[in-house]
Amino acid sequence: MELPEYTIRPSARATRVVLSIRPRQGLEVVVPMGYDPSRVPDIVRRRLSWVRKHLSRLADSPADAPEAGSLPDILHFQAAGVAYPLAYVAKPTRGVRLVENAGRVLLAGKVEDLAACHATLRGFVRRKAAAVLPGMLADLAGRTNLSYEAARVRMQRSRWGSCSAANVINLNAKLLFLPAHLAEHVLLHELCHTRHHHHRATFWKLVERFSPDWRDMERELRQAWRHVPGWVDGDCLSQQDERGSLCGPGDSRTGQKNNKNK
Ligand SMILES: [Zn+2]
16 A cells, blocks of 8 residues: 655654644654654554545645635634624734724734734634633533533644543634534533543443534544634644544543643
């Protein structure tokens, strides 16, 4: 079986192997420092159908790439059912300032600085997510009778959520961009981890009790990166960890360590 071309990138931050596919770069395999590269072909082979699918999509849609290099004219937070039209006004100031007024968002200042605009918008996404997602989680916890210790929201690159051994639930701010049913499924997934800190059958049984079509949701979630605009984290199109699961490093899968999540 012939494998697609890929590059291997050792990373001090990686705790395990992550496959990622990006415009221009193609398939990249991020490995922990000191990882034996001779093990990589087997991993790529195991995830071959996922890799092929995303590589072919990349070839089909070169239009995905420029999004990271332009300014959006709307922020559509599907999970919260709101959209913010964006406007940009150039002013001779240092940096970029964001003003929210009556459901519209204005960026003023050095708006020709794309990176500064994206960083400012990211801050806005993070603040909105922190204002919205914990309430959604609390609401769902009430409806399912599942309780958790605390909720935190942060911008994360490759996972939607995680639940620590102490039942602290971490949610990715980018969940705001997902369709509501998918965002809610992630919240449910993490809430179920408060009872079962693993992905074994008992865990999925609990998920199924609240979400009978969880399989479809999990499948849909693997493609859900495309709902997140490219500028939110550079031009990363898709990522999947070795096991292809929803949760990421240090998450509840092990159920042993507290999730420090550095
Ligand atoms: Zn999980």
